[in-house]
Amino acid sequence: MSLFAPQFPQELVDIIVDELHDDIPTLKACALTAPTFVASARIHIFRKIELTPPTTKLDGRPSSSSTQCQKLLKLLTTRPHIASLIKELCLVLAGKSCDVDFDRRRYPRIGGAAQGSHWVVDATRTLSLILPLLDLKRICLVENVAIYGAHMATRRLRWNDMGRSLRSALEGILSSPRLEAVHLRGMCFDSPHQLLSLFSEATSLKELRLSRLMFSGTHDWPATRPWRPQLRVLLLGDTYAPLPAFWPSLLHPQIDLSCVSSLTIAFMQQLKCNVPHLRVRFGRFIESQYPILNQNLRYLDLSAPFFTTLPSVFESLSQEYPALERITFEYSDSRTKPKLTPAKKSIIDQALAHLPSLKVVEVRRPLSLTEIPSIPFLEWARMVRDALHPLQKRNLLHVVEHRIPDHGLGHSFE
Numbered sequence: 001m002s003l004f005a006p007q008f009p010q011e012l013v014d015i016i017v018d019e020l021h022d023d024i025p026t027l028k029a030c031a032l033t034a035p036t037f038v039a040s041a042r043i044h045i046f047r048k049i050e051l052t053p054p055t056t057k058l059d060g061r062p063s064s065s066s067t068q069c070q071k072l073l074k075l076l077t078t079r080p081h082i083a084s085l086i087k088e089l090c091l092v093l094a095g096k097s098c099d100v101d102f103d104r105r106r107y108p109r110i111g112g113a114a115q116g117s118h119w120v121v122d123a124t125r126t127l128s129l130i131l132p133l134l135d136l137k138r139i140c141l142v143e144n145v146a147i148y149g150a151h152m153a154t155r156r157l158r159w160n161d162m163g164r165s166l167r168s169a170l171e172g173i174l175s176s177p178r179l180e181a182v183h184l185r186g187m188c189f190d191s192p193h194q195l196l197s198l199f200s201e202a203t204s205l206k207e208l209r210l211s212r213l214m215f216s217g218t219h220d221w222p223a224t225r226p227w228r229p230q231l232r233v234l235l236l237g238d239t240y241a242p243l244p245a246f247w248p249s250l251l252h253p254q255i256d257l258s259c260v261s262s263l264t265i266a267f268m269q270q271l272k273c274n275v276p277h278l279r280v281r282f283g284r285f286i287e288s289q290y291p292i293l294n295q296n297l298r299y300l301d302l303s304a305p306f307f308t309t310l311p312s313v314f315e316s317l318s319q320e321y322p323a324l325e326r327i328t329f330e331y332s333d334s335r336t337k338p339k340l341t342p343a344k345k346s347i348i349d350q351a352l353a354h355l356p357s358l359k360v361v362e363v364r365r366p367l368s369l370t371e372i373p374s375i376p377f378l379e380w381a382r383m384v385r386d387a388l389h390p391l392q393k394r395n396l397l398h399v400v401e402h403r404i405p406d407h408g409l410g411h412s413f414e
Contacts, residue, residue: 095144143186191219
C-alpha cells in the first residue's frame with residue numbers, strides 16, 4: 001500500500017473546497033492538507049475580511065500591541081497576492097461582529113457620553129495604507145450596538161472626523177467602477193448630498209444598504225450633477241434610523257431608481273414605489289391610506305411587532321393586485337397568543353378576492369438559537385392556523401419557526 005495520498009484531479013478538489021465556502025475553520029484545515037488545496041481554500045478564506053474594534057485591558061490600553069489592522073497590513077505587504085483575493089471588507093465601527101440584517105434584540109445597548117476617539121480614526125494611518133491595495137466588490141461600515149440618549153451623534157463615527165488620507169482611500173473604493181455593494185450603518189454625515197456623492201460614480205453599484213444614519217444638514221443633490229449607479233437592491237433604515245427625511249433626496253430627478261427590484265424600508269408614510277419585491281423591516285402598521293403598494297408587486301415581506309398587524313396588511317390590499325404571489329409575515333412578539341376577532345378574519349377573507357395570483361402566505365416566528373419560547377411551536381402553529389382560517393381553508397398558509405443564527409459577514413481577521 002502506498003504511503004502517499006492518492007492524487008485527485010484539481011477540478012474535484014476545487015468542487016470539494018467550494019462546498020465549504022462559509023466554513024472558515026475547515027477551509028484553514030484544508031489549506032494545510034496538501035498543496036493542491038491551498039489555492040482553492042485561500043479564495044474563500046480571504047474573500048471576506050472583517051476588522052473589529054480592538055479589545056482593551058482594564059486600564060484602557062489595547063490588549064495587544066499589534067492590532068488587526070497592523071496584522072492585515074503586514075500580511076498584504078509580505079504576500080501581495082493576498083490582496084487580490086479580498087473582495088469584501090467590513091469595518092465594524094462598534095460591537096463584535098458584522099451582521100447584514102441588523103436585529104436590535106441581539107445587540108447590547110449603550111448610552112452616555114463618548115469616551116475618547118473612534119478606533120477607526122485612531123487607525124487612520126494603517127487603514128489608509130491597506131485600502132488602496134484592495135480591489136473590493138463589497139464594503140461595509142457598520143455599528144452593531146443600540147445607542148440611546150442625547151449622545152447618539154457623539155458615539156457614532158462622523159465622516160468628517162476621519163483623517164484626510166482615510167477619507168480619500170474610502171472615497172476611492174466607494175466611487176470605484178468595480179464596487180457592487182455598500183452597507184453603511186450608524187454613521188454621521190453633513191448632509192444627504194455628502195453621502196450620495198461618495199458613490200455617485202460607482203457605475204457597477206447594484207446594492208445599497210443605508211441605516212441608522214444621521215445628518216447635520218439638508219443640502220440636496222445638485223440639479224445638474226449626474227448620479228450613475230443603477231441600483232437593484234435598496235435598503236433604507238431600521239428601527240432607530242431617522243431616514244424619512246432622507247427619502248426625498250433619493251427622489252431627485254438625477255437619481256434614477258427605476259432599476260430597483262427589491263426595496264427594504266422601515267417607514268411607510270407617503271412612500272410610493274414601483275418595485276416587484278417590497279420588504280418592510282421593523283415597520284409600523286400598514287394602513288390603507290398609505291399608497292405604498294403597486295400593481296407590479298409580486299413579493300411582500302413584512303416584519304412587525306404584533307400578530308394583529310396582519311389584518312391591516314390585507315386591508316391595504318383593497319384593490320386588485322394581479323401579480324402578488326407571496327406574502328411573508330414575521331412578528332417578534334413570541335409571548336402573546338396569536339388570535340384574531342371574527343371581524344379581522346372577515347377582512348382577510350374579503351381581501352383574497354383581489355389577489356388572484358396569491359400562492360403562499362408564510363407566517364414566521366423568529367427566535368434566537370438559545371431562546372426557549374413560552375408557547376411550544378406545535379401549539380403556536382395550531383393557533384395561527386385557527387386565527388387565519390380564511391388562508392388555511394384555501395391551502396395558502398405556511399407556518400414556520402425561524403431561528404436567527406449568530407453569524408457575521410466574514411471571519412474576523414486575526
